[in-house]
Amino acid sequence: MWNSFQRITLVHRTLNERLTFDFNINFHYKEIDRNFNNLVIAELKQEDLNRNSPFFILMKQNQLRPYRLSKYCLGSIELYGEEKLKYNRFKKKLLYLKKFDDDTI
Template identity: 35%
Template sequence: MNMAVLNPLAGFCGHGLADQMRVALMDRVDAKFVVRPGALEQCLQGLRGAYTILDMDGCRRFVYDTLYFDSPDRRLFLDHHNGKLNRLKVRLRHYRHSKIMFLEVKKKTNRQRTVKTRVPVTFESFVDGSATRFLKEQSGLPVAGMQPALFVSYQRITLISTQNPERITIDTQLAFHSPDRTLSVDLPGVAIVEVKHDRHSGCSPMLQSLARHGCRPVAFSKYCVGTSLLYGSQLKTNRFKPLLRSLYGIGS
């Protein structure tokens, strides 16, 4: 994606990580949008007073690395594909700028709420067993059966509302890799915009702007999309084929 489309963000005031943590929204409702470059630029116009942007030492766009885990039979992927109401994802997320790593369990409840729990981890966390205990407690899964399933990298910009408990992430330059790096695919030319609230809200300037410019919410999971792109010939992906066609012109 031509990052010039994010020029409207240059005029946004910045906020720090401590400010952002006050809008952590670990238990939330959210909506995701797949937005093309021209529409994204239009959507951001006029929102300068409504949001601030995460700024750390002059940096406003940050690289995230995420390693997803699943069982050998891809149980977590198939739960999502089959529309299971209570489902989860397990991932190891590395924030390159701050050099912090978290082990996270992200749950989607039957009330369509997203609940995320996480714990900072180091090499010692795996040696002393604390990471394994966290994963077992939060997921209820047999930890010994979990294995690396997908690596995802992308660049993220984060906005928070100046008025409400609302956080917005804009992810670009998505790239998916098999854990051994033998398979790779990029997802150029789109941004994944996610609007997160503590509860459903009709007064979000970003949601209103997205609607004005014809952007509609979609069910988008980085893990499921990346897995489908890399392993679509080996797994059931029918549920995701319309999304894959719109993203990358495949899956027909």
């Protein structure tokens, strides 16, 4: 399986944190392609949890909570499907993502 995505990284000058945005996420295996064009994965990287981070506050104000997601697992279930993987383990996450990227899943 191959994956590709674009990434933007923002570094805070005074707080010890980085914020990455992954978007245009694509997976490819043999003749199968899956694209998540409407999905953006944001990851806040901090040494110690700081709930006063501007991004943390912004997400809370917009009622967006942290959500664990592996791009590898997402690509695997989309490319290999129920035949090779235990789909039920990923079903909840896929249904959650469907809200944001209805064209793909």
